Amino acid sequence: MSTLIVAEKPSVALRIAMALSNNTQKRLNLNGVSYYEMDEGKERIYVAAAVGHLFTIMQSGSKRDYPVLDVKWTASWEVNKNSYFTKKYLDVFKMLAQRSDSYINACDFDIEGTVIGTNIIKFLGGDTTKARRMKFSTTTIPDLKAAYANLMPLDLQNFYAGEARHMLDWLWGINLSRALSSALAGTKFTRPLSIGRVQGPTLALLAKRELEISKFVPKPYWLVLTLVKDTEFSNTKGEIFDGKIAKHALDATNAHLKNGIVEEVESTEQLVRPYPPFDLTALQLEASRVLRMDPSATLATAQTLYERAYISYPRTSSQKLPPTLGLSKVIGELAKNPAYQDLAGKLISERRFRPNEGMKVDEAHPAIYPTGVMPKNLTDVEGKLYDLIVKRFIACFAAYAKVAKMKVVVNFGGEKYAANGSRTIERGWYDFYEFASAKEKALPEFKKGENVGASKAYMNELKTQPPRKYGKASLIAELERRVLGTKATRASIIDTLFKRGYIEGASIISVTSFGMSVYNALNDNANMIVNEETTRRLEEDMEQISENKKSMSEVVDEGKQMLLEALKVFDSNKKKIAEEMQKGISETEAPLGKCLKDGGDLVIRKSRLGKQFVGCTNYPKCTVTYSIPQNALVVATGKVCEFCHTPMVKVIRKGKGVFEIDLDPECVSRNKWKERQEAKRKEESEKITITTAKELKAGAVKKVQTPEKKMAEPSQKIKTLQNTVEAKPLAHIPVKKAAIKKEETEPSEKQMTIKKATRKAKPKISKKSTSAKAGTKGKSKK
Template sequence: MSYILIVAEKPTAAKKIAESLAEGKFKVIKKNDVEYYYFERKGKPHIVAPAVGHLFNLSSINKKWFYPVFDYEWKPSYLVSKFSLFSKKYFEVLKELAPNASEVIIATDYDTEGEVIGYNILRFLLNRKDAKRMKFSTLTKEELIDSYENAMKTLDWGQLEAGLARHEIDWLWGINLTRALTLSLKNNGNRVFSILSTGRVQGPTLSLLVKREEEIENFKPKPYWQIFAFIKIGKAKYQAIYEEDKIWEKEKAQKVFSQSNKKVARVLKIKRRQYEQLPPPPFNTTDLQTESYNHFGFSPMQTMNLAESLYQRGIISYPRTSSQKLPSSIGLKSILQSLGKLPSYNKIVNKILSGNELHVVEGSKDDPAHPAIYPTKEVPNPNELTPQERKLYDLIVKRFLAAFGDPSIREAMHVVLDINGNKFILKGVKTVKEGWREFYYPYVADREILLPELREGEELEVEKVEILEKKTEPPARYTQASIIKEMEKRGLGTKATRSEILKTLYDRNYIIGKSIKVTSLGKAVVKILEQYSPKIISEELTRKLEEEMENVYNGKKKREEIVKEAKKLLEEILSDFKKVEEKIGKELSSAIMSSRNEKRILGKCPSCGGDLIIISYKGKAFVGCSNYPKCKTIYPLPRNARIEATGKVCEKCNTPIVRVFRKGKRAFSMCLDPNCPTKANWGENGNNKK
């Protein structure tokens, strides 16, 4: 029996497609634990079968570990990596279905990755050169039917060629630079060994983080003074600041303070200014990752995993997009009506629909493949979502609803006070008209500072005046949200890859912490590359390659042409690297040893001020002092656990507080002293955490 074979990217998507396209019931067929689906549409038999992402990956033809590597081929993923063994059964099912397929339709995600996934299945498993292509942004029944009925006659070749180019260039860059770094260690004759990685985007991103680290380390704080007057109006107290926000001379600050230490302030001038705040645009990938991190602390990778889950459920649109636009063709009114069925959104939706016409605010960014991220008409049962999924879904819905809101009107109030000839400023801000802010609650961050009605010439009571000495602060460290934004701004990586690059930097121990700090190893890698092979961490080079791949997408350049250029450039970089490989290896070896020692230090010894270090002896770990044998301070450590320093000290026993990680269990914090009073109730109702 012949049939039309539809290839989906993932099992969930395959089932959604079958449910949507089947005229009547569909049949579930199971082989080797892989489910695929048979149904009829317009009298024609169809089968929808899933992949599990990439079933093929690039692999070096020569299996020896050396560089440069320029000979490669596409191979089944399960033969390339042991972590992809699970994909073999999907590979075999599709291969078995191939001979009887009278026609093939590719229904993978509509982006460069999806195009490559579909094309590789098409050419390597189904023995075809082209196929029809379904293009959709949601896994809703209505859109899937439309994308089937109006399927593109061919693959999106521009998107495919750009995807293949990116795969080849990133693979070449990644494998060669990683091998070069790693082999520089191995060939150095030192016993220190570690897999070190860098890549076309990874290197410049790490370099960017190191530059910020250097700005912080080299920052020289400068003292300044601020003078505050605390004004009492009725029962409320308000804080006014001297008109010069920062006073840089101590003598001047003291003089102003002495003169202003009076009990009466006179209102000199009141200025009010109203201004509009437009709604924020609908989410694109980067904006969603940023807001999710700011409100929930979800990492960019975690956000994308949750968003992918919501997309696979059919309740939000495709989450990898640069667009901030919502075309009317997605059915804005019907989406609103569906959302209105959920009690959480009913009131807001009714307000929006009560207006004369729908007007949605959009941003400037666009994406030819997908619109901005939006909730679909297929609203979920909130109880079927995980707590994290519910949070992200609510954020996406509220952002979507906010785009229909009127501008918010805010009023800023600027009051100039006179205290014995010195001017102090009292500032207030309030919302005059909520507009979209009402729809986006609780994700609106602006503060309200409400001032009472005042009149010029009025005298107010000064409760006290304070002078504070402060110091200028270094630039803030990047967070996972802000570095993703910065990468986008600088053209480093893509909406789909930035979160993965960031995760790799964490996994390699190049960076640590939510407020990102570069480790000594991360700094060393950048400094060494900066000295001996600066092109590896060049932003300009990375941006140029991104532009070239965009040219392939737009048909302005051939894939083969830019891959050839990239190989030539890489060959030059690796040739220069070889000349200084020994020097690089020695310096990396030293950096790794330093990094390992650094990770062992948990804090200062309360007895002598030495370093408290994790020591392993006969399979057991404990903490000892670096000044042993002069100092014999020692503390036990929990077994079968990973211990990390926190930089904090226990107020009771003065020993460092550490973070304890055990597989499958929630991490907790504790101080090192087992006899600390804070541990008196350990074991009672989980009171064993600081």
């Protein structure tokens, strides 16, 4: 009997193989793709990895059909040339399926992981009703062993819910995007357009905030204040919107300025609960606030930490830490790390093993927590995020903080003034989580009935402020609150809006004029597309599939009917939509400026390879061209460079903010800009330090030493995201060897050896072995 285990990624496949074989697995490969083989009694086990989705949705029928309503699942490499590399991984599964009798889905335990693994099993001809599921929240060896020992039936309801989501997202996306593009057919607009089931409401949310801000009319108001014992007191009337009333209060106060009476002295003590452990959204918000990390970078980095068994599964909406996780053991392992031994040791000495939990629940996974496995060779970004997660986890076990609150009210001739103070009595969990603290404001001593005088009374005239714009992290939190999208897709939806040129900005998001025109066109003429109630209704229906309250076909059919209704309204108003959208095209499609050679217009062109560049409209007579950034929106500014006199353009890049440059790459202004950037990078690199908790306390700082040996480098995408993070000091995360029983410890890099395959392999299958010496590769045998 043979069993095939389907893992979601190669790194997880290796850890599963190591766990189930006690590190005696055989590593084989087909066309450069590794898979693992081991024996458990009379059973042979194969472990192979996907690389995300190996199957995708595509149109069933003629490509000219509109609207598209019939779809099918097919191999990703057959649909998208960028996914051709996945063919090798699918070939491995096909080969192993011929040798296997049963299947286990060991992909991430969420809807996406269920769809990835179940699709592979389904298309290999496996019986999904007999296939089994591994459920684990960490990739530590003990958790993987426990998951294999407690296999579950395949979670088919989640699979059906996931299928429905993929189908509806694809159907809404492809049809609405084609409709949007068709509205501008025959114009010079050539940029890709898209709108989708969640994209539309997200754009609407941002556009409505822009409109609120643009329509906001500031109103003046006054605060009447007094200074008593060098402490500022505010009139209890608060914000006064009538200047005459404010002036009257000030005059009445001045008439009794030296004859104030302390009417109230109130002192209370409050207990401040620790923050709950992180769910994904809370982690993205806090990483943005503390580390200035982009939400997409936070998720990518957390995923890497999870795959290396340092933290639990990050795509969770839970703030719960059940006792079954062995929390006291995790705290004990953290105490072996010099960076956390004092904090974790204090919890152990005080027997604090009950966490302060939040309200949010996720049936699939607990809150994000460190596994206790000693981290090795973390990058600066990984180290900072790991440090944030560990300290949040430890802090939720700590004692409540105690804060003294004080309120004093003074009466000056009938006008009452109040001052509030706050003082931390017991720091409690604040000592464990340096990223939070109570606001301290000391008040001088006052006694009830005491006569006091004010040194002065005065008025401050202020104006009401418009609503704040969203940042990426705050937008993700708002989408979660409105039940739009999923915890795993919200960041990518925002990134798509950046790519389409609908929004711009790094820390603060603004809607471009083109984005506003798209919103206005759809909101006025096809509101269903940007109405969040439509999307929320579908989200709730898909949730009911998971709960076995609705069938997949029922929800998909309902979604198709809603789509047809939206398209009918769109088509009937297509002319109005086109006119409204063209109002916003002027900025994005306007000539960038005049050609210095012959006075022609400089416009954006595309090469045969799809690369954008700037060229003259008098081509081929004029061959002037300029390079511009790829994957960015480039628009005119109406300005020219003072040095080279070429047009200045505005560059809008996803997550990189907005900046202006001239078109001449040899211009002296470019060199000056490069020098400033280089100086800034040098200054940033000198600031990057890693210190131990003790050194931080003592004020000592050490510079980072680049480790001689590193684990596999992060992908280019993760590197790019990581480069956006502002360098800040953090606690040192050292490598510490501890004498732990073999079955309780994680294998080190050097212990991750693979025994040479002894079974005769089929043609084209090479056998590889890994030397037991320092993890070096052995020679392959033909």
